[in-house]
Amino acid sequence: MMFIAGTETTANTLEWAMALLLNHPKVMLKVKAEIDEHVGHGRLLNDSDTVKLPYLGCVITETLRLYPPAPLLLPHLSSEACTAGGFDIPQGTMLVVNAWTMHRDPKLWEEPDEFKPERFLGGFGEREGFKYFPFGTGRRVCPGAGMGLQIVSLALAALIQCFEWDTIGPVEDMSHGCGITLFKVKPLEALCSPRRDLITLLSHL
Numbered sequence: 448m449m450f451i452a453g454t455e456t457t458a459n460t461l462e463w464a465m466a467l468l469l470n471h472p473k474v475m476l477k478v479k480a481e482i483d484e485h486v487g488h489g490r491l492l493n494d495s496d497t498v499k500l501p502y503l504g505c506v507i508t509e510t511l512r513l514y515p516p517a518p519l520l521l522p523h524l525s526s527e528a529c530t531a532g533g534f535d536i537p538q539g540t541m542l543v544v545n546a547w548t549m550h551r552d553p554k555l556w557e558e559p560d561e562f563k564p565e566r567f568l569g570g571f572g573e574r575e576g577f578k579y580f581p582f583g584t585g586r587r588v589c590p591g592a593g594m595g596l597q598i599v600s601l602a603l604a605a606l607i608q609c610f611e612w613d614t615i616g617p618v619e620d621m622s623h624g625c626g627i628t629l630f631k632v633k634p635l636e637a638l639c640s641p642r643r644d645l646i647t648l649l650s651h652l
């Protein structure tokens with residue numbers, strides 16, 4: 448279960464994040480500048496560096512808002528009768544929460560369909576958690592959230608630290624398909640070449 452729940456979600460997030468960055472070169476440059484400033488070119492970044500990269504964190508948070516890997520979370524069953532949003536829910540009802548819709552609700556977000564990592568600079572208030580939940584919430588919240596975020600941060604940061612990236616066509620196609628997870632219809636294809644400043648380091652790996 449841990450393996451199934453932890454692999455596709457993490458890989459999809461990385462793919463969506465890179466696709467978004469390719470379509471937003473100014474954001475890509477900002478992430479690169481942050482990595483260059485806090486890690487540099489003399490060594491490969493490691494997991495203790497990710498805390499020094501708040502803008503990268505905003506990019507991943509914003510990616511998970513626009514493309515939550517589990518857009519309907521997992522189905523929940525009411526263990527007792529309750530009320531939710533004014534609706535009476537009998538015991539034993541299957542509840543599905545549509546995170547995708549809430550993450551793009553214009554009543555909750557400014558320019559909801561735009562990729563704007565800056566919206567998360569300065570943190571995220573506790574109450575706001577109710578409009579943003581790529582990992583679910585409550586008792587059945589994703590137990591791998593911390594690990595998932597760390598893997599995506601580390602992988603994305605390493606790809607940007609070491610390589611120059613470009614789209615193959617004019618823009619990356621962002622069409623999505625949805626099963627249990629939200630996937631990219633056209634798998635990401637991109638051009639990459641080693642960054643000049645990293646060639647010596649990479650050649651010694």
Ligand code: HEM
Nearest residue numbers: 452453456457460517520521581582583584587589591595
């Ligand atoms: C970016 C990465 C990930 C995302 C977006 C994600 C998202 C989610 C979501 C939305 C749920 C359902 C929560 C709910 O219905 O309230 C879930 C459950 C779960 N996730 Fe993740 N997940 C990620 C990574 C991981 C990783 C790395 C692991 C394990 C190593 C993991 C293990 C699980 C397990 C075991 C459950 C079921 C929990 C339960 O039913 O009590 N996930 N995840």
